[in-house]
Amino acid sequence: MTKPAFEITVHGMPGPQGSKTRNAAGAMYESSAKVKPWREAVKRAALDALAYDETWQPIRDAVRLEVVFTLPRPKHHFGTGRNAGVLKASAPQYPTGKPDTDKLLRSTQDAVKDAGVLLDDSVVTDTVAAKRYVLGGDDTLSHPGAIVRVCRLTKPKESQP
Structure with a gap:
C-alpha cells in the first residue's frame, strides 16, 4: 500500500449529505442538520493541514479516498443502574443503521474538494469507507469523527517549464 498523499483526523459528528427537502416556499435544503457542521469540520481540518504545505x-x-467514520454508540447499547456504562452482550459490533455510509462519504468528499485537496471530486476513482463505533478497532477514534486519507493511484506528474 502506498503512503497517503494527504491524511487528516476530523473531530465532530459525521453528517450525511444527499437527501433534500422542500420547504413551504419551495426552496430546497438539506434534510440533515448535521451536514453543514460536518462539512465545515472536514474543510477546517483539511485547511489546517494544508497550511503547513506552501507548495x-x-x-x-486519480485517487483513492479512504474514510473511517467513528460514530457514538446509542444509549440502549449500554446497561442501566449498576451496569451503566457497561456494553450489553447483545450490542452489535458494527453500526448498521443510519446514517448511510455513501451519504457520509458524499459530504466528506465534497468538503475535501472545497478545501482544495482535490481539483475536483471526479478525480476520486476508488473509495473505501467504513462506519465504526467509538473505540471499535483499527482507525477508530475515542470520540465521533473520521480519519480521511487520499492516496494517489498514479505518480504525480512532473512540473513542466
Whole structure:
C-alpha cells in the first residue's frame, strides 16, 4: 500500500449529505442538520493541514479516498443502574443503521474538494469507507469523527517549464 498523499483526523459528528427537502416556499435544503457542521469540520481540518504545505496543489490525478467514520454508540447499547456504562452482550459490533455510509462519504468528499485537496471530486476513482463505533478497532477514534486519507493511484506528474 502506498503512503497517503494527504491524511487528516476530523473531530465532530459525521453528517450525511444527499437527501433534500422542500420547504413551504419551495426552496430546497438539506434534510440533515448535521451536514453543514460536518462539512465545515472536514474543510477546517483539511485547511489546517494544508497550511503547513506552501507548495500544495490540488490533486488532479486519480485517487483513492479512504474514510473511517467513528460514530457514538446509542444509549440502549449500554446497561442501566449498576451496569451503566457497561456494553450489553447483545450490542452489535458494527453500526448498521443510519446514517448511510455513501451519504457520509458524499459530504466528506465534497468538503475535501472545497478545501482544495482535490481539483475536483471526479478525480476520486476508488473509495473505501467504513462506519465504526467509538473505540471499535483499527482507525477508530475515542470520540465521533473520521480519519480521511487520499492516496494517489498514479505518480504525480512532473512540473513542466
